[in-house]
Amino acid sequence: MADYKHFDCDLLIALPDTELISACELTGGLTNRCWKLALFHPSIKQTKQYVWRPFSISAQAFGIERQHEYQLLSLIADTKLAPQPLQLVVSTDKPTPQVIGLVVEWLSGVEATTTFSDQSLCQLQAKVHQLPLPWWRLDVHQRAKHYWQHLHTDHHTSSLVSIYHFFQSQPLPVAFDDCCCHFDLGRYNVIVPSINTDTIASAKIIDWEYAAAGDPSLDLAMTIIANELDIEQVVNDYCDYRALINDETVFNKQQWLAAVIAWQPWCQYLALLWYLVGYDIWQQPEYLRQASQLQQQLIEYINNC
Known part of the structure; x- marks a missing residue:
């Protein structure tokens, strides 16, 4: 018992x-x-x-x-x-x-590892984007505002305040029509029958709590960051598979690549606030370390804009 x-x-x-x-x-x-x-x-x-x-x-x-x-x-x-x-x-x-x-x-099985190839992960991402459209969507500005409201004021340093105001005042780089997005498609959320499985046929996805309608290139950017993937290769594989399943002869890879790159700092911005909220809840030092690293990257990004 x-x-x-x-x-x-x-x-x-x-x-x-x-x-x-x-x-x-x-x-x-x-x-x-x-x-x-x-x-x-x-x-x-x-x-x-x-x-x-x-x-x-x-x-x-x-x-x-x-x-x-x-x-x-x-x-x-x-x-x-x-x-x-x-x-x-x-x-x-x-x-x-x-x-x-x-x-x-x-779901019985094991968490996917790198044996589940990057290409299989891209194909799985494309399958998600073909699912029925949810009737709620992710608004990045609103989600960031929600995180901010749940932050302890001790985190409100001048650097973080500057980052927050910068992104909240910028237009979102929306590139494509909304589709169903998972928004947390790391291998840690993919369940396969065995550790040696490298096929999407039997793969299943868990933890749909962040799923919503949204720009598919934002979802793809989050997947790339979560799995530390090569941007150009992933965009190439994703576009090839989308063109195949949609029976399209042309799928503008350069447009997709530009969109994913444009979303990357926004992904880092949301992750920064997420880690700080998480630290306030669980007091895990690793969350602060991740947040500090992301904050430095975003300060450099803003300075170069």
Whole structure:
């Protein structure tokens, strides 16, 4: 029997046809501290594995909406590209019902490594961009403002204030029509059957909490940074695959390359604020180190503008 001192079993009381067998905290997630659950379903006499994704203080600070995550996972359920959602859990013991978490299926397999090639990752990115369009979108200015409002004022140095005002006053480099974007497609969010797998046919993507409609070149820029990929090679592979699946003979690679490059400092800007918010929540020195490095890069970028 698992230790439930940090997990409230009553949270799942609203789930039909389920009995909680065990719960254990998952490690490795940055935005959340999720739980792996074993739930018994009396109607089919089977025990299945799930993940409890709470709406927590950290989720609120990072602007996560569990109902959006649930709606998108439900929308793309037939694609088999993501975990199947079981249920959005809503608390009704308050005057206004509140979302308290989301239960999704547990995906068996392993986290992708570099054995899952850069080209396969690009193809997976292109598949995401073909999914149905969510009805909410990422507004970078608004997301940065949200992070800023959740920062401790100790972080408001003259350098950070200058960076914030610079980017908030600049127009966004939007290049393409909105599509479905994951906005966190690192290999750490790709699940494959085995460590030697190098095909997108059986790959699945987890952690759709940041997913939204948005410029696909911004999503691609985030993927490049998250996986430390070669920009030109990735854009080339991505465009080739998009042209193939869209049956297009021309896909302007130079336009895509310029768009991805234009988005890179914006990705660093969001990451800087994200790490500072994360440090305020978890007090991990590594978050400050990452933030300091990004801040220096952005100061140099602004000085060269």
